[in-house]
Amino acid sequence: MVAPVYFVGTPDILLLMKKLIEEYNNLLSDKYDTATQGEFKWLAPVKLYEYIRPYIKNGAEVLDVGVGTGQTSKIFINKGLSVIGVDISEKMLAVAQSKLNFTKLIKYDVEQGLLNIFPQDKFDIVVAVGVLEFIKDIKKTLSEMRQLLKNGGIIAFTYEIYEPNNKYGIEKIAPLGAGSENVPELLNFMVYRRLPNEVDKILRDLSLGIINREKFIGYLRSQLKFPVLYEILVVS
Numbered sequence: 610m611v612a613p614v615y616f617v618g619t620p621d622i623l624l625l626m627k628k629l630i631e632e633y634n635n636l637l638s639d640k641y642d643t644a645t646q647g648e649f650k651w652l653a654p655v656k657l658y659e660y661i662r663p664y665i666k667n668g669a670e671v672l673d674v675g676v677g678t679g680q681t682s683k684i685f686i687n688k689g690l691s692v693i694g695v696d697i698s699e700k701m702l703a704v705a706q707s708k709l710n711f712t713k714l715i716k717y718d719v720e721q722g723l724l725n726i727f728p729q730d731k732f733d734i735v736v737a738v739g740v741l742e743f744i745k746d747i748k749k750t751l752s753e754m755r756q757l758l759k760n761g762g763i764i765a766f767t768y769e770i771y772e773p774n775n776k777y778g779i780e781k782i783a784p785l786g787a788g789s790e791n792v793p794e795l796l797n798f799m800v801y802r803r804l805p806n807e808v809d810k811i812l813r814d815l816s817l818g819i820i821n822r823e824k825f826i827g828y829l830r831s832q833l834k835f836p837v838l839y840e841i842l843v844v845s
């Protein structure tokens with residue numbers, strides 16, 4: 610049996626992984642809505658809506674981090690709010706642009722730092738749905754999201770939960786394609802899973818209070834259709 614080759618963090622390799630994430634999402638972009646709403650049953654944008662609804666106020670400014678095709682932004686835009694979306698994939702952004710009336714869409718790698726592209730205290734709501742599992746240092750990203758909030762603003766985000774001893778053998782940090790056979794090289798970028806108490810500690814360190822939270826099955830992974838556990842949190 611040949612051992613799997615995992616990427617570890619030299620800067621060149623990190624750059625290559627970024628390229629893979631970008632290319633993977635570019636390729637996925639025109640199938641994303643059909644696949645997520647069909648076979649994968651991606652539930653996170655629906656969950657987000659359930660949790661964020663009480664905080665949607667007229668005139669609120671929203672930032673959608675890892676906006677994808679805009680499934681999460683849609684609820685805000687349909688209510689007439691101003692939404693800015695950020696994504697590493699140009700083609701995901703093109704799909705979002707074709708569907709919805711965004712204030713602005715920015716092609717950007719979130720790990721380069723959100724404070725490089727936005728001023729502090731700008732947004733009433735900052736969301737990150739289905740993206741933090743691709744971000745290595747979520748404390749940094751959550752800290753930046755917090756700094757972008759106006760006083761009294763809220764953050765809503767999801768993360769993929771690490772389940773030790775899960776029966777599918779999914780590791781805490783592993784390439785997206787791990788566990789499946791004949792995986793294309795394009796799926797060789799890392800997914801970072803977290804334990805709830807790790808996320809709780811980050812939130813405590815950042816003085817972010819938890820308003821609401823729920824664990825849910827985010828989607829059904831691969832041909833095996835095994836359930837992937839997520840948590841959604843609303844914090845302020």
Ligand SMILES: C[S@@+](CC[C@H](N)C(=O)[O-])C[C@H]1O[C@@H](n2cnc3c(N)ncnc32)[C@H](O)[C@@H]1O
Nearest residue numbers: 634675676677680696697698718719738739743
């Ligand atoms: C699973 S999709 C989720 C999209 C959308 N938020 C939703 O819930 O449907 C993840 C998105 O995050 C983007 N993404 C991944 N890593 C990123 C990064 N470092 N910076 C910006 N966007 C990133 C991908 O291109 C993709 O569009």
